[in-house]
Amino acid sequence: MTAVSHITTHVLDAVQGLPAPGIAVVLSALRDGEWMLLAEGVTDADGRAKQLGPEALPAGTYRLHFDTGGYFARTGTPTFYPEVVLTFVVDDEQRHYHVPLLLSPFAYSTYRGS
Numbered sequence: 001m002t003a004v005s006h007i008t009t010h011v012l013d014a015v016q017g018l019p020a021p022g023i024a025v026v027l028s029a030l031r032d033g034e035w036m037l038l039a040e041g042v043t044d045a046d047g048r049a050k051q052l053g054p055e056a057l058p059a060g061t062y063r064l065h066f067d068t069g070g071y072f073a074r075t076g077t078p079t080f081y082p083e084v085v086l087t088f089v090v091d092d093e094q095r096h097y098h099v100p101l102l103l104s105p106f107a108y109s110t111y112r113g114s
Contacts (some may be wrong), residue, residue: 001037001086002083004040004050004051004055004096005050005051005052005053005054005055006024006054006055006056006057006078006090006096007027007052007053007057007062007064007077007090007096007097007099008047008048008049008050008052008096008097008098008099009025009048009049009052009064009066009079009098009099009100009101010043010047010048010049010098010100010101010113011023011043011047011048011066011091011100011101011103012047012100012101012102013035013047013058013103013104014102014103014104014107015104018047019045019046019047019048020047020071021043021044021045021046021047022042022043022068022070022071022074022105023024023042023043023047023067023071023107024040024041024042024066024067024070024089025038025040025041025042025043025049025052025064025065025066025067026039026040026064026065026113027041027053027063027064028062028063028064028065029057029060029061029062030061030062030063031060031084035063035073036108038053038054038057038062039052039053039054047112052064056093057090057093058090058095059089059090059092059093060089060090061087061088061089061090062087062089062090063085063086063087063088064085064086064088064099064100065083065084065085065103066083066084066086066101066103067082067083068081068084068103068108069081069082071085071103072105078105079105079106080106081105081106081108082106084103084108086099086101086102086110088112089102096113097112098113098114099112100113104110
């Protein structure tokens with residue numbers, strides 16, 4: 001069994017009430033004022049990206065970039081948000097960070113998951 005990444009995500013299409021599969025997700029880290037690509041993934045059939053980067057990351061600032069425009073284009077849904085970028089801080093190197101995205105064509109929200 002492959003280990004789960006230090007940072008994972010889950011995307012729920014809030015209009016459909018279903019997981020949002022096939023969304024490209026990019027994990028980056030802020031290093032010396034520059035964003036450095038760490039990993040790329042795609043949400044699975046359950047809307048999850050569990051293999052997104054290493055098992056452990058140092059404390060720091062990170063971001064997840066979601067290609068929501070591609071998802072909505074595939075579903076034939078007009079959207080106001082062609083992308084969503086979530087920036088967050090990892091302050092506990094031992095703790096798993098789950099960063100979910102609740103998505104609709106004209107709104108989104110997130111929270112620190114468990």
